[in-house]
Amino acid sequence: MxxxxxxxxxxxxxxxxxxxxxxxxxxxxxxxxxxxxxxxxxxxxxxxxxxxxxxxxxxxxxxxxxxxxxxxxxxxxxxxxxxxxxxxxxxxxxxxxxxxxxxxxxxxxxxxxxxxxxxxxxxxxxxxxxxxxxxxxxxxxxxxxxxxxxxDVDKSDKSVDKEIPLKLEDWERESGLKAIDSLAAKGLLNDPETWKQRLIDDPKGVLEELPWLVFTLLDRATEQLQKY
Missing domain, CATH: 1.10.530.10 (Lysozyme)
Structure with missing residues (x-):
């Protein structure tokens, strides 16, 4: 290579x-x-x-x-x-x-x-x-x-040092909700329903607090990119 x-x-x-x-x-x-x-x-x-x-x-x-x-x-x-x-x-x-x-x-x-x-x-x-x-x-x-x-430029041609709003696609939201259920089932997360609502209302805040949720969504994003 x-x-x-x-x-x-x-x-x-x-x-x-x-x-x-x-x-x-x-x-x-x-x-x-x-x-x-x-x-x-x-x-x-x-x-x-x-x-x-x-x-x-x-x-x-x-x-x-x-x-x-x-x-x-x-x-x-x-x-x-x-x-x-x-x-x-x-x-x-x-x-x-x-x-x-x-x-x-x-x-x-x-x-x-x-x-x-x-x-x-x-x-x-x-x-x-x-x-x-x-x-x-x-x-x-x-x-x-x-x-x-x-x-270091996104699809909207905005530089990385500018605040970029975070929005979740449907497949990302589904992956995030499943990841929250998985964390809760393993005893690693309390009150999963509250976290699910927060994921919808404030995805950036949730992703900053839950490293394994970030991991799941980024891994899925890579899979999506590889399809194109």
Whole structure:
């Protein structure tokens, strides 16, 4: 797979994801390139993990070597990384992580939402996504070298740093309602009927609060894009 083929494969999902979540598509694509070495890294090949996200994914986890920076010095170590069934799951989970952050700081990555690509590249580093001090510069270089900023525009030709109203299509709403039922059945969500009404009245607010609902809708969106 060539570099342009890699970009072409993930750009539609990244652009659609940006329209829904305000995570710049250029950032998503650049991170995927850098973290996965154009989809050729062991983590991407063995675990469909494009972003180097640690923990447990939809298909479990995989132990892989990694380089961390301590006091700006590289340290070799091993860590468990999330494993996915496909790249679309990885992209969706990447956006869910940015939207929902971590338990200790849910808003840690919100600095990337709805901003220009340069601001987003520094904000993702400031949020603690990577320990490499040169991380923002590497992302910006990739975006500018490959013209990735062109994907930061929605179908209405509005730039990503503008507020884009979120509306759910019928199939998206149905997927969201089913996801809420599933979360409630697993004991992960109380008062599902209230959440269903909120999904209809305030979809953006609900998607920001429920990471697995975001995951479900983005995965379905990717499936829809692949049909065209």
């Amino acid at each position: 060539t570099q342009q083929e890699f970009i072409a494969k993930i750009a539609p999902a990244a652009a659609e994801d940006m329209r829904r979540t305000r995570v710049p598509a250029s950032l998503t694509i650049a991170q995927a390139i850098l973290e996965s070495n154009w989809g050729k890294s062991g983590l991407a090949v063995n675990a469909n993990n494009l972003f180097g996200i640690k923990g447990t994914g939809t298909a479990g986890s995989v132990l892989m070597p990694t380089t961390e920076y301590v006091n700006k010095q590289p340290i070799k170590t091993n860590a468990n990384f999330r494993k996915y069934n496909n790249w679309s799951e990885s992209i969706a989970n990447h956006s869910a992580l940015i939207l929902n952050g971590t338990r200790d700081k849910p808003t840690r990555y919100h600095g990337v939402l709805g901003v220009d690509y340069k601001t987003a590249c520094y904000a993702i580093k400031d949020g603690g996504y990577a320990t490499d001090p040169e991380y923002p510069k590497k992302l910006i270089s990739l975006i500018e070298q490959h013209g990735l900023a062109k994907y």
